[in-house]
Amino acid sequence: MSANNSFGxxxxxxxxxxxxxxxxxxFANVINGPYKMLRSFSGAVSLQYQQAHxxxxxxxxxxxxxxxxxxxxxxxxxACFATAMLLNGIxxxxxxxxxxxxxxxxxxxxxxxxxxxxxxxxVAIFLLNRNWGNQSMDIFLLKMYYVIIWSYIVETVTSVAxxxxxxxxxxxxxxxxxxxFYNMKKLSNADLISHExxxxxxxxxxxxxxxxxxxxxxxxEKRLIGSTILNIGYLSYLGKVTYERGPFAIxxxxxxxxxPKLFGILVVGVSAICYFLACLVRINPLYLNRTHLEDLKxxxxxxxxxxxxxxxxxxxxxxxxxxxxxxxCSGTNSSDKAMHREFSNVxxxxxxxxxxxxxxxxxxxxxxxxDNDSDPLPDSNKYRSExxxxxxxxxxxxxxxxxxxxxxxxxxxxNPTGVPVDDVALGNVMKSETDSDVEDTVEFASDSELxxxxxxxxxxxxxDNAYTWMLLENDLDDNENSSSEDSEYIPEDMFVExxxxxxxxxxxxxxxxxIIIEDKPKLVSEQYANNTGNISLDNQIDIIELRSQEKDxxxxxxxxxxxxFHLTHAERITRSKFSxxxxxxxxxxxxxxxxxxxxxxxxxxxxxxxxILWPCNCFAMCDACRISLSLRGYDTCVCCRRAVDxxxxxxxxxx
Amino acid sequence: xxxxxxEYKTINAxxxxxxxxxxxxxxxxxxxxxxxxxxxxxxxxDFKLYISIxxxxxxxxxxVKFHREAMPHVNVNYETGEICLDILKGEWSPVYNxxxxxxxxxxxxxxxxxxxxxxxxxxxxxxxxxxTAYDSLVRYYLQRQK
Numbered sequence: 001m002s003a004n005n006s007f008g009x010x011x012x013x014x015x016x017x018x019x020x021x022x023x024x025x026x027f028a029n030v031i032n033g034p035y036k037m038l039r040s041f042s043g044a045v046s047l048q049y050q051q052a053h054x055x056x057x058x059x060x061x062x063x064x065x066x067x068x069x070x071x072x073x074x075x076x077x078x079a080c081f082a083t084a085m086l087l088n089g090i091x092x093x094x095x096x097x098x099x100x101x102x103x104x105x106x107x108x109x110x111x112x113x114x115x116x117x118x119x120x121x122x123v124a125i126f127l128l129n130r131n132w133g134n135q136s137m138d139i140f141l142l143k144m145y146y147v148i149i150w151s152y153i154v155e156t157v158t159s160v161a162x163x164x165x166x167x168x169x170x171x172x173x174x175x176x177x178x179x180x181f182y183n184m185k186k187l188s189n190a191d192l193i194s195h196e197x198x199x200x201x202x203x204x205x206x207x208x209x210x211x212x213x214x215x216x217x218x219x220x221e222k223r224l225i226g227s228t229i230l231n232i233g234y235l236s237y238l239g240k241v242t243y244e245r246g247p248f249a250i251x252x253x254x255x256x257x258x259x260p261k262l263f264g265i266l267v268v269g270v271s272a273i274c275y276f277l278a279c280l281v282r283i284n285p286l287y288l289n290r291t292h293l294e295d296l297k298x299x300x301x302x303x304x305x306x307x308x309x310x311x312x313x314x315x316x317x318x319x320x321x322x323x324x325x326x327x328x329c330s331g332t333n334s335s336d337k338a339m340h341r342e343f344s345n346v347x348x349x350x351x352x353x354x355x356x357x358x359x360x361x362x363x364x365x366x367x368x369x370x371d372n373d374s375d376p377l378p379d380s381n382k383y384r385s386e387x388x389x390x391x392x393x394x395x396x397x398x399x400x401x402x403x404x405x406x407x408x409x410x411x412x413x414x415n416p417t418g419v420p421v422d423d424v425a426l427g428n429v430m431k432s433e434t435d436s437d438v439e440d441t442v443e444f445a446s447d448s449e450l451x452x453x454x455x456x457x458x459x460x461x462x463x464d465n466a467y468t469w470m471l472l473e474n475d476l477d478d479n480e481n482s483s484s485e486d487s488e489y490i491p492e493d494m495f496v497e498x499x500x501x502x503x504x505x506x507x508x509x510x511x512x513x514x515i516i517i518e519d520k521p522k523l524v525s526e527q528y529a530n531n532t533g534n535i536s537l538d539n540q541i542d543i544i545e546l547r548s549q550e551k552d553x554x555x556x557x558x559x560x561x562x563x564x565f566h567l568t569h570a571e572r573i574t575r576s577k578f579s580x581x582x583x584x585x586x587x588x589x590x591x592x593x594x595x596x597x598x599x600x601x602x603x604x605x606x607x608x609x610x611x612i613l614w615p616c617n618c619f620a621m622c623d624a625c626r627i628s629l630s631l632r633g634y635d636t637c638v639c640c641r642r643a644v645d646x647x648x649x650x651x652x653x654x655x
Numbered sequence: 656x657x658x659x660x661x662e663y664k665t666i667n668a669x670x671x672x673x674x675x676x677x678x679x680x681x682x683x684x685x686x687x688x689x690x691x692x693x694x695x696x697x698x699x700x701d702f703k704l705y706i707s708i709x710x711x712x713x714x715x716x717x718x719v720k721f722h723r724e725a726m727p728h729v730n731v732n733y734e735t736g737e738i739c740l741d742i743l744k745g746e747w748s749p750v751y752n753x754x755x756x757x758x759x760x761x762x763x764x765x766x767x768x769x770x771x772x773x774x775x776x777x778x779x780x781x782x783x784x785x786x787t788a789y790d791s792l793v794r795y796y797l798q799r800q801k
Contacts, residue, residue, distance in 0.1 A: 603713060603749040605661045620750065629749065632714055638750045 012043025071182045076145060080178035083149045087156045091166070105161040114212045117154040120147045121212070125205050128198070138185055144201075145181050149174070151208045158215060167211045167223065171257055171318045172204040180253065199241075200254050203234045207316070214314075221313030224320060231261060231317040264321035271328045275302055301327075601625050603638060610650045616642040623649060658713055662752050674757055683708045685717075687757045692765040696793040702726060702764075704757065705736075716747035717756060727796035729767040729777045738763070739773045 015036035021028040071077050105113075124144045152174055159166040184197050210226045238258060241249050278296055293299050309324050562578070601607045607622035618639040621629075626647060629638070637644055659682045666674050673688035685706040691697025702725065707718045721736035730739040742751060742759055772778025780789040 603658075605658045625749070629714065632711075634749075638748045641746075641748070 012040050012047055015039045015043075067186075071179065074182050074185070075142060076178040076182045076185070079145060079149060080174055083152060083174060087152060087166075090153075090156050090160055105158060110158050110161070111216055113154045113158055114216045117147075117151040118209060118212045118216075121151060121205055121209050125202060125209070128201060128205075141181050141185050144205075145178070148177060148205065148208060151212065155211055155215065164220075167215070167220065167314060167316075169204070169207040169211070169227075169316050171261075171316070172207060177204060183253075197251060199234070199237065200251070200257070203230065206230055224311065224313045224315060224317065227315075227317040234258075235261065235265075260322055261318055264318075264325040267325040267328055268321065271298075603629070610652075612648045612650065613637050613644050614646045614648070616640050616644070619650075659708060662754070666754060674753060685753065687753075689757065689761045689764070692761065695765050696790045696797065697764050700797055704760065706753065706756075713749040713752070716743050716751075717753060719743055719756060719760065725800060727774065727777060727793045728764065729769055729772045729774055729781055730763060732773040733796075737773060739771050 018036060018039055019028070019032045020035055021031050124147045127140070128144065156166040180197065180200065184201075207227065207230060210223065210230060214220055214223045214226065235258060238250060238254070275296070275298055278298075279293055282293060282296070296302075305324065305327075309320060309327065311320050311323070565577075599609050601609050601622035601624075602620040603625040604622060607624055609619055609622055611621045611623055611626045612619050613621070616637045616639070618637050620639050635644055636642060663676065663682055674685060675687075676682050677684040677686055685708070687704040687706060689702050689704060691700040691702070703722050705720045705722070709715050709718065719738055719740075721731055721738065723736045724733060726736060727733060731737065732739075738760065740759060740763055742748075742756065767777075767781065769778055769781040772781075777789060777792060780792060
């Protein structure tokens with residue numbers, strides 16, 4: 001019997017009364033022993049089952065599953081999803097229409113809307129702290145939730161109407177709040193609702209309230225201050241609670257939410273202390289001006305941390321503190337890798353394709369125009385004699401580059417008197433290939449003519465014009481064509497009557513003038529280097545030399561289209577006409593480029609290139625390769641090996 | 656890998672290049688024939704290159720070797736055939752391809768670099784500026800193989 005007592009709560013262990021074979025023989029023990037053990041085991045199982053069945057109907061796992069499922073069917077979840085969809089709809093509203101914003105709210109409507117959000121919110125906060133734990137919590141919580149949803153809607157509508165991004169509190173999203181409210185509702189049903197949720201709820205509503213107040217006074221940039229005060233206050237309140245009642249007085253969801261903030265503050269605090277100590281060590285009290293704080297590694301970061309963090313003031317505390325902590329944690333990495341460079345200011349590429357900015361190229365000319373105005377008239381014969389041998393080269397080059405048809409075409413148009421110049425000129429060109437001496441003489445003839453015309457031009461009229469050499473060029477052509485007024489390369493807005501009239505009636509017709517101009521660059525620049533050349537040529541030399549310095553034959557070829565236009569259409573070429581003409585050209589150019597060098601990524605040869613690297617401006621990679629290379633630690637450009645600061649991604653908007 | 660296939664197609668389209676995979680079904684091992692450039696002791700000789708492509712190609716460079724004991728050159732280890740060339744090491748860029756690599760090695764034959772010698776014997780001769788001895792030694796090596 002004493003054995004029976006000692007088993008107590010485990011009666012199944014007592015199987016002394018059960019046996020198969022009576023007696024105390026060893027055989028009976030062999031049989032009865034395992035029998036009793038089996039009985040105890042089955043007894044234990046059935047008892048366990050009985051207890052479990054009595055205590056709960058479902059296992060805890062199933063219960064949790066049903067709990068989660070219950071959330072999705074609760075009013076909170078439905079309200080949360082409906083609100084999210086509504087907010088999304090409002091947010092994309094301006095994008096889906098034309099550029100005109102369909103939502104326009106007057107200032108008073110805006111303030112009124114915010115007030116409608118603020119008043120219920122304040123009432124809710126007040127009642128929340130008074131009614132906490134009352135029996136009607138269930139209904140009250142739902143009402144409170146609707147107040148918060150209304151606050152979200154108001155904020156989104158007003159921000160979208162003002163073309164701004166709605167302010168959100170990143171620590172209390174609408175989804176998180178819905179879960180929290182659902183949990184609170186469950187607790188309130190079971191009369192277990194505790195004060196640990198109260199503080200969280202109040203802070204969430206206070207942060208919403210802050211957003212509305214900031215919006216009413218249009219002082220978004222002050223939000224961070226309010227948010228910081230609120231968060232620091234709440235954290236110190238939680239610290240007090242933890243100190244007084246132990247760490248378990250705070251609900252786990254609250255802890256979960258506050259740890260990132262706490263950690264961020266810790267990181268920032270430690271870094272600040274370290275920096276301060278480092279500064280302290282360097283300070284020499286006798287020579288305060290010799291502290292050289294800029295030698296500290298983090299000096300520049302600390303000086304510019306506001307720009308590094310890149311905040312505008314309308315973020316909330318969590319966002320800013322986590323960003324700052326992240327920058328600090330990346331440490332030395334941040335100086336090597338592009339981590340914090342992502343935040344730095346954008347560098348503007350310093351080179352543009354001159355092909356697409358014709359006015360720019362011409363304006364450059366302005367600065368160099370008449371540097372040598374004061375030069376004495378040099379004798380043109382001098383450089384001729386020096387450069388005789390080179391003529392052949394340039395003429396040949398010209399013939400090779402120039403489309404022969406263009407030459408014929410030009411010659412026909414050049415010859416209003418009907419003299420068969422094209423034959424002569426063609427002959428010249430032909431001869432130039434065989435007999436450079438003959439060519440020389442022909443070219444010299446035109447050269448000297450050029451000189452005369454150049455000398456007659458008054459520089460005063462040209463000086464003010466950025467298109468100097470175009471005018472000069474034009475003027476010569478006009479005289480040949482006798483269609484002078486209609487052929488100036490001046491943009492509409494720079495058209496000056498005086499200059500035109502001054503430029504008319506000068507010079508004689510020049511055969512192959514253009515050929516000279518176009519063929520001359522290198523030659524002329526050499527001549528120019530000898531400080532020779534007359535004034536009219538000088539102008540061109542100036543310009544040509546500018547270009548030819550950079551072996552820029554392409555520039556002359558790009559002007560080809562202007563000459564052609566001028567020759568084929570008897571009208572003035574204006575900027576708009578030029579750009580029209582150029583558009584087709586550019587397209588052809590692109591087609592040509594596309595056909596011989598593909599725009600596929602140079603690394604994988606699969607994707608299209610869409611990354612421009614800085615500062616080298618190399619355009620050779622796709623984004624996928626950029627990522628894979630950066631993961632492998634490449635920090636130089638694949639083409640030119642310059643160190644990479646950043647990149648631009650090109651998006652094809654035409655598709 | 657698709658990049659390698661593209662390269663294969665490009666190379667295949669040109670007939671004047673002696674660069675081909677060892678077996679048609681495996682693009683990871685290639686061989687190339689380069690001819691000794693004129694006016695160098697290598698003139699008149701052909702050299703075989705063994706190229707093996709790592710998995711990370713083109714992000715890491717291909718591994719290129721001469722046949723062992725076949726290439727007397729300042730930047731080539733005579734015993735193993737290993738090549739010392741910047742673009743095969745740290746200066747590799749994913750933009751380069753096999754053809755460029757082979758051409759670079761071809762250029763290396765006419766422009767040996769005494770600053771990073773793998774063949775010390777030749778490297779010393781070259782640093783001393785003894786061109787005659789250098790050329791003769793190279794010729795001797797090449798002659799011996801025949």
